[in-house]
Amino acid sequence: MNMTRHAQTRVQQRAIPPLIIDWLCRYGSRLKGVNGTTVCFFDKKSRRWLAAEVGHVVVRRLADMMDIYLVLSGDHIITVGHRYKPLKQK
Secondary structure (H helix, E strand, O other): EEEEEHHHHHHHHOOOOOHHHHHHHOEEEEEOHHHEEEEEEOHHHHHHHEEEEEEHHHHHEEEEHOOOEEEEEOOEEEEEOOOOOOOOOO
């Protein structure tokens, strides 16, 4: 995935590892956002899928880093951030 400069800055500022972003793009759940964007995040189903692929111990150890989201527009990551509240699903 291509990352905008804004997203690269946010990843660095928020200390989000590239591995977590890669997993989020591959295994994360997706919601339609505003203006044709897509929001990716980890929910129970996606965490189970990830745990089946990489192992439960790995997911458990990195669980504190998995409350993040990213916003996609096409094949570009627009921004990345930490989730403090559940996302509103319509």
